[in-house]
Structure formats: structure tokens, C-alpha cells
Amino acid sequence: MRNLVIVLGDQLDEAASAFDGFDPAQDAVWMAEVAEESTHVWSSQPRTALFLAAMRAFAQALRERGWPLHYQHLDDAQAAPSLAEALARDVRALQPQALVMTAPGDWRVLQALRGLAKALGLPLDLRDDRHFFATVREFAAHTKGRKQLRMEYFYREQRARHRVLLDDAGQPLGGQWNFDAENREAFGPQGPGLVPPAPRFAPDARTAGVLALVRNRFASHPGQLDDFAWPVTRAQALQALDDFIEHRLPQFGLWQDAMWPGEPFLWHSLLASSLNLKLITPHEVVAKAEAAHRAGHVPLAAAEGFIRQILGWREYVRGIYWTQMPDYAERNALDAQAELPAWYWTGEVGMACLRDAIGQTLRHGYAHHIQRLMVTGLYALLLGVRPQRVHEWYLAVYVDAVEWVELPNTLGMSQFADGTLPDGRPAPFGAMASKPYIASGQYIQRMSGGAACQGCRFKPAQRTGPDACPYTALYWDFLLRHEARFAKHPRLALQVKNLARVDEAERKVIRLQAEAWKAGGSGL
Structure with a gap:
């Protein structure tokens, strides 16, 4: 041989x-x-x-x-x-x-x-892995000499280099590179309305045999297989791509940050697992999304927002991983040391939004990006969970999780653990995010039209007392813990200044509640 x-x-x-x-x-x-x-x-x-x-x-x-x-x-x-x-x-x-x-x-x-x-x-x-638009060497060249890394700058370079969503003069369609401001709508109390059904691929005999094997061999592992319907072949993945372009991409941009209980998929692409298994390529995904816009089927804001995730964010994440490993995996810029609550593995928790997001994760092996960042990830960040434990959970539970993409998204974007300089000193910005993505329970309430909080005994507007929303109380505890670090931060300073309205007695109550939740108490 x-x-x-x-x-x-x-x-x-x-x-x-x-x-x-x-x-x-x-x-x-x-x-x-x-x-x-x-x-x-x-x-x-x-x-x-x-x-x-x-x-x-x-x-x-x-x-x-x-x-x-x-x-x-x-x-x-x-x-x-x-x-x-x-x-x-x-x-x-x-x-x-x-x-x-x-x-x-x-x-x-x-x-x-x-x-x-x-x-x-x-x-x-x-x-070299030709699956990607950029090689690791090309990403390293992009970072050389830069004091601060930003995905947006890399994304624009990629757009120009591969001539994606450009006019004949080489300028971005619509006169701007980024339409993110148009892609942040929340659902009202009426909810999302009629959502196109996600494509399902019934297991054939071969896949059914795998399901039986996994149920038997890994019976103690989290999750369930009754609803397994993911693409497992290239033909199925291409069908899933066509379905997204036709039925969900036109509305994807507007509602990409919204959430609604009992709706795990909404208008999201569901293509990450097929991309990360290499069943389809990002080149054909981007090409189809751009063609759909140029044909008048998809608004520019929706096409650009989706393409930015593939051509920008996905490529950027890979570059961060391979240029900063292996020490990247051990970063913990906020010195978070709490353990991951055991209910992350079961979904048996009193908070309605977390119960819904974790429940669907265990059922489908999937949650959309806002649930990952601003529900499961946000709670771990506010609680101060050691980022490596959060990383292990994300790598374990999601069908699209491969370490090169999951690790930077978790440590950097979700947990702000990479906000350190090469010598270990705190840095104002991380490689993946310019600030920690922190919010109170009112953000979750707003982005779900209030539905995510219905039936929950905790009140998003309350930060202390028996009915205080854990997100809201922990949000204020996070600011208290990191007040000195972020007092002059260009993107977080205004939030830190709000601490001036919290007297010492209330600060003590907030800290005590946070410690109780870290210990698993308070009926969570």
C-alpha cells in the first residue's frame, strides 16, 4: 500500500x-x-x-x-x-x-x-482544508501587526476578495457592508405567526441501526433520539440548503435574534451540522444565498446577515482557534470558578426560558444562536461558571459542535474568557467580542415578546427578593464583581455607572442571592 x-x-x-x-x-x-x-x-x-x-x-x-x-x-x-x-x-x-x-x-x-x-x-x-474560504496562513497574515482583532474588518476583506454582494464597481450592495441594525426585531405578544416547517429526514435502515446502537451503548448520556431527523448525506444536506433558501432565508434577517418558547427552529438555517461535517461547502451556501438576493427572492439585509455568519464569523472563528491554540483553551479572563449547575444536563430547572432552551437542546441537539448566547451562555457568564466547563457542555450537547468552531464561540463570544493580553494581563477587548454580552432578564422578556417568561415564578424587573429573576439579580452581581475592570470600558461603562443607584444594603442582598444560586439553592 x-x-x-x-x-x-x-x-x-x-x-x-x-x-x-x-x-x-x-x-x-x-x-x-x-x-x-x-x-x-x-x-x-x-x-x-x-x-x-x-x-x-x-x-x-x-x-x-x-x-x-x-x-x-x-x-x-x-x-x-x-x-x-x-x-x-x-x-x-x-x-x-x-x-x-x-x-x-x-x-x-x-x-x-x-x-x-x-x-x-x-x-x-x-x-490544507479547501472547505474554507481562507487558509489559516491567510488569517494569520490578516492579524499581523493589528493591536485589536475585529471580525468586521476580516469579513469586509473576505467580501472584497471573493467578490460577494458587490456591485460592478466593487462596492458593497446597498452602499454599506453590514445591515445588522435591521436584523434585530423582537416578536410582539402575538408571537412569530406561521413558521415554515423545518425539513426532516426520516432515518433509513442504516441510520435506524445507528440510533439503536447509540441508545444501547450510550444509554447514560444526555439527550434523546425520538425526534432525530438531521441530514446525514450530501444529497440530504443539499435539500436542506434549498429548503432554507426558499422558505426561511427571506425572513431570517429580521427575526434572527428573536425567540419564542416551543419554537426551536424559527427561520434559522439548520445548516451548521451539514457544514461542519463537510457534507456541503460554505462556497455553495454563500453562492445560493447571494443568487437568491440578486433574483429578488431575498431582501439584502437577510442575505447579508446570513452570509456574514458564513463568510465572516465562521471563517474568523476558525482563524482564532488555529492561531491561538493550545493556550486559548485555558483562558479565563474573568477568573470565573463556579461549577456548571447539574441541571444543564437535564433541563430540570425552575426558570422557564432555561427549561425551554435546554429541553429542546436535549431533544434535538440544537438551539439557535440567540438561545446559546443569551439564554444558556448568559446564565453561565453571570453565574461565573468556569469557562472550560461551559465549553465542555456546548461541545457535548450540540450536533454541530466541532471544537474549532465551538471553543472560540464559547470561551470568547459567550463567556468573554479570552479578554487577556499575551502576558496574561486583562485586556479591554477579547479576540471574539469587544465586551461581555451581559443582560438582565428583561432582555429575554423583550426578545420573546414576554412569552419566554410566562408561567415563570421569577420577575424579570426584580433584582432582589424571593421573586427576583436570577438573570436580573446575577446581572447586577456581575457588575459588582467586575466594577473596577469595566468602569472605563468604552462599551460597558454606562452599565457600570448604574451601580451608583444601588446602595450598600442592596448590594449585600444581591451578593447573598448570587452565592445561594451558585450553591444550587433558591428553588432553581
Whole structure:
């Protein structure tokens, strides 16, 4: 055997660089399902099931091409427990001259495979991931010499470079680069109205077998599989893309920050899992969104807001991950040390908004970005949970979670843990966000038209007393804890100044309530 081509569970792309020059007569593909990938974090049943089902579908596509494939199933009698052990065993049996792979999306996996190749005395041909618009080297060049990183500047460079949403003169359509101000509407008391149904892909026999395996093998893991209907093949992912462009993208921009209980999907794309498994490419997603606008089907604000998430935010997050790891994973700029409440894994909590967001997360392996940032993430930030524990939860529960994208979004955007200078001193801005995204319970009430708070015993406007909303009380406790750090912050100083209206007696009550909630008390 000349080359053994390694394909990981999030590299399900037949056009990947790892396959360049592939010769079925002298090369082979290697894939493995291993328990370690579901246990190094307590991976939810929907997440594990999606990866395994998509891997098995991709393996079948390779077999149909007539390509030699060596595949370890999780339920094989002699299955190795880790990726490195499974690969080492097969390398010794197959005796390839070299290992080839597209660069992985996880620092831990990259180090394990590099170490293994060295131990085996084999060259590892690590190839660029063409899935993305920008290489890591190009992102590093963008950051060179900049005192402050901002996604917006990178996004504009990407728009210009790839000529996306530009006019003939090379200027942004509509005369501006960013229409975010038009994409922040909240639902009124009447709610979202008629929401287009999300596409569902009924499990075939192969996927049904995976669901049965996961229910049995990972019975103690969080989540459920009764509603599993995610795309697991490229054909299904392309169908999901077309469905979004046709039925939900036109309204996506206006309502992308809104939430409503019992509505897990609204007008969101639901494409992140397909993108992160590499079933579809960001290039075809962006092209279809732009074409829909130019055809008059999608308003510019909606198309631009969505494209910014793909061409801007997603690419920026990847650049941050690969240029700042491995120390990035341990950052904790706000010195948050509380433990993650146990009810994050069950959804059994008295706060209505959290119960709804976590409940749908466990049911579907999904929550839209405002629920992640301003419901589950906000509570952990205000409570002062150690960001690494929050990261482990997000990586475990969401079907679209791959570390390169999940870690910076959690530590940087959600928890503001990356607001440090290279020498460890506090910095006014983080790499992912210019300020902590903090708010009281009134923000959740407003963005849901009040519906998220209905039936909840806590009152968003109250910060002390038995009926005080935990978000509101913890918001003020957060400001008290970090008053000195953010007193002169250009984006947070006005919020900190409001502390002048809180006397010492009330400050003491706020602190005591916060400590009780950290200990799991107060009927939460």
C-alpha cells in the first residue's frame, strides 16, 4: 500500500484535499468509529448518532466508487477504544508507506495523530482544508501587526476578495457592508405567526441501526433520539440548503435574534451540522444565498446577515482557534470558578426560558444562536461558571459542535474568557467580542415578546427578593464583581455607572442571592 488516507468524522467530503491523486490500485481509505470521541466529553445521544450515521453513509458512498476502505465500527468485537489505537493497529497490519489526511479541526486529534505517525516512523502528509474560504496562513497574515482583532474588518476583506454582494464597481450592495441594525426585531405578544416547517429526514435502515446502537451503548448520556431527523448525506444536506433558501432565508434577517418558547427552529438555517461535517461547502451556501438576493427572492439585509455568519464569523472563528491554540483553551479572563449547575444536563430547572432552551437542546441537539448566547451562555457568564466547563457542555450537547468552531464561540463570544493580553494581563477587548454580552432578564422578556417568561415564578424587573429573576439579580452581581475592570470600558461603562443607584444594603442582598444560586439553592 502506498498511502493510507485518514478520514475523520467531520471530513465527509469526497472532494477533500486528502483524496488528491488517490489511486484505488495502491491507496486505501481509513475511517474509525471510536468510543473516545463520545466520552472525552459526555457527548449527547443526538450528537453521537449524527456523526456515526453520517460516517456510515459516507463510507457507503466510497464503497460505491470502488475505493478500498478499512472501516472500524463502534460495535465491532475487537474495536479499539481510541482513534490512535485503532489507527496504530491497522497501520501495523496494512503496512502503508505514508499517511495522508486533510488537516483536522481539533487540536487534540491533530497532536495525537502527529505523535502516532512519529512513533510509527511514517510520514504524515497533512493537507490544507479547501472547505474554507481562507487558509489559516491567510488569517494569520490578516492579524499581523493589528493591536485589536475585529471580525468586521476580516469579513469586509473576505467580501472584497471573493467578490460577494458587490456591485460592478466593487462596492458593497446597498452602499454599506453590514445591515445588522435591521436584523434585530423582537416578536410582539402575538408571537412569530406561521413558521415554515423545518425539513426532516426520516432515518433509513442504516441510520435506524445507528440510533439503536447509540441508545444501547450510550444509554447514560444526555439527550434523546425520538425526534432525530438531521441530514446525514450530501444529497440530504443539499435539500436542506434549498429548503432554507426558499422558505426561511427571506425572513431570517429580521427575526434572527428573536425567540419564542416551543419554537426551536424559527427561520434559522439548520445548516451548521451539514457544514461542519463537510457534507456541503460554505462556497455553495454563500453562492445560493447571494443568487437568491440578486433574483429578488431575498431582501439584502437577510442575505447579508446570513452570509456574514458564513463568510465572516465562521471563517474568523476558525482563524482564532488555529492561531491561538493550545493556550486559548485555558483562558479565563474573568477568573470565573463556579461549577456548571447539574441541571444543564437535564433541563430540570425552575426558570422557564432555561427549561425551554435546554429541553429542546436535549431533544434535538440544537438551539439557535440567540438561545446559546443569551439564554444558556448568559446564565453561565453571570453565574461565573468556569469557562472550560461551559465549553465542555456546548461541545457535548450540540450536533454541530466541532471544537474549532465551538471553543472560540464559547470561551470568547459567550463567556468573554479570552479578554487577556499575551502576558496574561486583562485586556479591554477579547479576540471574539469587544465586551461581555451581559443582560438582565428583561432582555429575554423583550426578545420573546414576554412569552419566554410566562408561567415563570421569577420577575424579570426584580433584582432582589424571593421573586427576583436570577438573570436580573446575577446581572447586577456581575457588575459588582467586575466594577473596577469595566468602569472605563468604552462599551460597558454606562452599565457600570448604574451601580451608583444601588446602595450598600442592596448590594449585600444581591451578593447573598448570587452565592445561594451558585450553591444550587433558591428553588432553581
